Amino acid sequence: MTDNTSLPGPTRRGFLDLFLAICGAITACAATIPALIYVWPVTKKGPGVDRKVVEGAEDFAPWESRTEILNGKPVIVVRAGDRFVAYSAVCTHLGCIVNWDAQRKAFLCPCHAATFDVNGKVVDGPPPAPLKEYKVSEAGGKIYISGA
Ligand code: FES
Numbered sequence: 395m396t397d398n399t400s401l402p403g404p405t406r407r408g409f410l411d412l413f414l415a416i417c418g419a420i421t422a423c424a425a426t427i428p429a430l431i432y433v434w435p436v437t438k439k440g441p442g443v444d445r446k447v448v449e450g451a452e453d454f455a456p457w458e459s460r461t462e463i464l465n466g467k468p469v470i471v472v473r474a475g476d477r478f479v480a481y482s483a484v485c486t487h488l489g490c491i492v493n494w495d496a497q498r499k500a501f502l503c504p505c506h507a508a509t510f511d512v513n514g515k516v517v518d519g520p521p522p523a524p525l526k527e528y529k530v531s532e533a534g535g536k537i538y539i540s541g542a
Pocket of ligand 1: 488490503505520
C-alpha cells in the first residue's frame with residue numbers, strides 16, 4: 395500500500411507556472427513561425443514548362459514581336475529578319491520590363507532609358523549585363539522558345 399501523503403499535490407503556483415510556460419510557448423511559436431515563413435527561401439516553383447510554342451510566329455512580319463510567359467517569366471520573341479530571337483523582358487539593371495521597339499530595332503527599358511540591341515547587348519544606359527537569351531527552335535513548322 396502506497397502512502398499518498400508523501401507526494402506533493404498540485405499547487406496553485408505550480409499550475410500557474412505551467413500555464414504561463416504554455417502561453418509563452420504558444421506566443422513564441424505565433425511570432426516565430428510567420429517570420430520563418432517570410433524569410434525562408436522559396437524553393438518550390440509552381441507548374442512550369444521548359445518549352446513553349448509561339449503561336450502564329452511563322453506569320454510574324456519582320457521585326458514584329460510578342461511577349462510570351464515561360465515559367466512565369468516574360469520573354470520577348472522577335473522576328474529579326476529571317477530568324478527569331480528571344481530575350482528575357484526583365485531588365486538586368488533593376489528588373490523593369492523592357493519593350494521591343496520595331497522602329498529602332500531595340501529593346502528599351504522605360505525605367506532608366508536603357509537600350510539593348512537586337513542581340514540583347516547593352517547599347518546605352520546603366521544595365522550591367524545583356525538581356526538573358528532564350529533558345530528558339532523550329533519543329534513541325536512551329537516556333538518554340540525554351541530556357542537557355
Ligand atoms: S531598370 Fe532598366 S535601366 Fe534601370
